[in-house]
Amino acid sequence: MNRVATVNRVALVTGAARGIGAATVRGLAASGWSVVAVDLASDDPRLPYPLGTADELHAVVDSAGGGVVAHVADATDPEALGGAVSRAEELFGGLDAVIAAAGVIAGGVPLWEMPEAQLRAVMDVDLGGPLTAARVGIPALLRRPMPREGRFIAVVSAAATRGLPGLAAYSAAKAGVAGLIRGLAVDLRATGVTAVGVSPGSTATAILDESARLYGLEGAQAFAAQVPVERLLAPEEVAAALVWLAGPETGGITGTVIPVDGGLSL
Ligand SMILES: NC(=O)c1ccc[n+]([C@@H]2O[C@H](COP(=O)([O-])OP(=O)(O)OC[C@H]3O[C@@H](n4cnc5c(N)ncnc54)[C@H](O)[C@@H]3O)[C@@H](O)[C@H]2O)c1
Numbered sequence: 001m002n003r004v005a006t007v008n009r010v011a012l013v014t015g016a017a018r019g020i021g022a023a024t025v026r027g028l029a030a031s032g033w034s035v036v037a038v039d040l041a042s043d044d045p046r047l048p049y050p051l052g053t054a055d056e057l058h059a060v061v062d063s064a065g066g067g068v069v070a071h072v073a074d075a076t077d078p079e080a081l082g083g084a085v086s087r088a089e090e091l092f093g094g095l096d097a098v099i100a101a102a103g104v105i106a107g108g109v110p111l112w113e114m115p116e117a118q119l120r121a122v123m124d125v126d127l128g129g130p131l132t133a134a135r136v137g138i139p140a141l142l143r144r145p146m147p148r149e150g151r152f153i154a155v156v157s158a159a160a161t162r163g164l165p166g167l168a169a170y171s172a173a174k175a176g177v178a179g180l181i182r183g184l185a186v187d188l189r190a191t192g193v194t195a196v197g198v199s200p201g202s203t204a205t206a207i208l209d210e211s212a213r214l215y216g217l218e219g220a221q222a223f224a225a226q227v228p229v230e231r232l233l234a235p236e237e238v239a240a241a242l243v244w245l246a247g248p249e250t251g252g253i254t255g256t257v258i259p260v261d262g263g264l265s266l
Contacts, residue, residue, distance in 0.1 A: 010092040011246060012084055014038045014075040014133060015102030017052025019205035020155060022060045023239035024099055029064035031243055034092040037061055038084045039102070041072045046121040047104055049210045067092075075102040075129040081136045094144050097151040097246040098137030100130040105207045108214030111168040119169050126173035130154040130180055134195075138184070141193045149248035150193030152184060155238070156257050158201045158264045166214060178257050185255030194254035198241050201261025204232040228263030 011028050015021035016037035025037045041054040054072065061070045071087055073080035088095045104125045106118035134152055141150030159167055160174035177197060184195035202208055202223040212220045224231050241260045244250065259265050 008032075008034070009096040009246070009248070010034045010036075010088055010094055011097040011099060012036045012038060012088050012095060012133075012137060013099045013101060014081070014129060015052070015100075015155075016060060016070075017041055017054075017057040018060075019052075019101075019207065020200060020203060020235045020238045020242075021099075021101035022056070023235035024101060024242045025060055025068060026064050027236065027239040027243040028246065029068050031247075032067075033097075033246075034067040034088075035064070036069055036071050036084050036088045036091075037064075038071045038073050038075060038081070040074050044104060044121055044125070046117040047106055049206070049213070051104070052206075075100070076124050076132055078132050078136050081132055085136055085140045089140060089143070095137065095140040096144065096149065096248075097153065098133050098141065099151075099153045099155070099242055099246065100133035101155040101242075102129045103155060103157075103207065105167075105170055105210050105214070107168070107170055108166040110166065114169060122169045123173050126170060127176040127180075130177045134180065134184055138188070138193065142191060146192060148192035149251050150191070151246045151250070152188075152193065152195045153242060153245055154181060154197045155242070156181075156197040156199040158199055158259065158261045160199060160257065161265055181257060182255045188254070192251070194251060196245050196250075196253055196255075197257035198238060198245065199257050199259045199261060199265070200233065200238045201259070201264030202227055202232050203235055203238055205235055208232065226264065227261070228266060231262070233260070233262055
């Protein structure tokens with residue numbers, strides 16, 4: 001059987017300034033990957049909470065060690081994200097994994113009461129981001145010579161399969177990403193590139209803090225009670241699954257979304 005080396009693999013990660021994306025960059029780097037760490041690194045004027053910053057993005061790169069570069073880009077903009085893909089190929093010689101982790105949250109009210117701009121932000125980033133990552137990133141994965149072990153991975157959400165109050169748009173976007181993963185897996189037939197999703201539950205990040213605010217809760221810790229493990233997950237726990245899935249040994253998994261949610265989706 002042809003084997004693909006586990007070292008010298010190259011990844012592009014969106015949403016890399018903080019939370020799950022940042023933990024994934026650190027996890028990949030610790031496993032010897034080279035990484036282009038992409039983030040918008042500025043706020044989205046359509047949303048009422050702050051996004052990751054350039055300082056945070058650079059701190060992630062510094063803490064991850066050599067072989068990781070920061071790249072500021074809007075994950076929904078094909079040209080900007082294409083620049084990050086080119087950077088990976090120019091700096092590191094190719095691309096083996098695209099991990100679409102950038103995401104936002106908005107809602108807290110029934111869909112019909114949600115401001116149009118917030119609805120657009122959720123659909124653009126949470127569904128449009130992975131669509132863009134697939135369209136711009138997969139051609140680079142396919143530029144690796146055969147035999148290849150390429151990975152397109154999207155961060156989905158337990159909201160893709162559960163109706164959560166006030167989060168219909170977020171649920172729609174994330175369910176769309178689960179459909180995207182299924183469709184891509186079929187389009188990628190026999191290419192050596194797979195498409196998978198990871199579905200986190202309540203994970204201690206800024207998105208969960210914002211969710212708590214949307215629900216009028218005192219803090220994100222309140223979400224722990226609804227999860228069978230009765231605690232919030234750490235971003236590193238979700239990242240561990242993403243790093244594993246990115247590796248060359250997971251070529252038998254495609255078209256599916258794996259929950260890393262402490263049992264939230266049960
Ligand atoms: N935290 C949870 O409980 C939870 C649960 C389920 C799913 N998720 C998903 O996990 C992913 C990561 O979120 P997180 O929890 O780490 O939140 P986070 O807010 O800490 O991180 C999201 C990152 O995405 C970046 N980003 C937002 N819009 C962007 C854009 N247009 N282009 C580039 N970067 C952009 C932000 O700047 C931020 O750094 C998201 O897709 C989110 O929907 C999180």
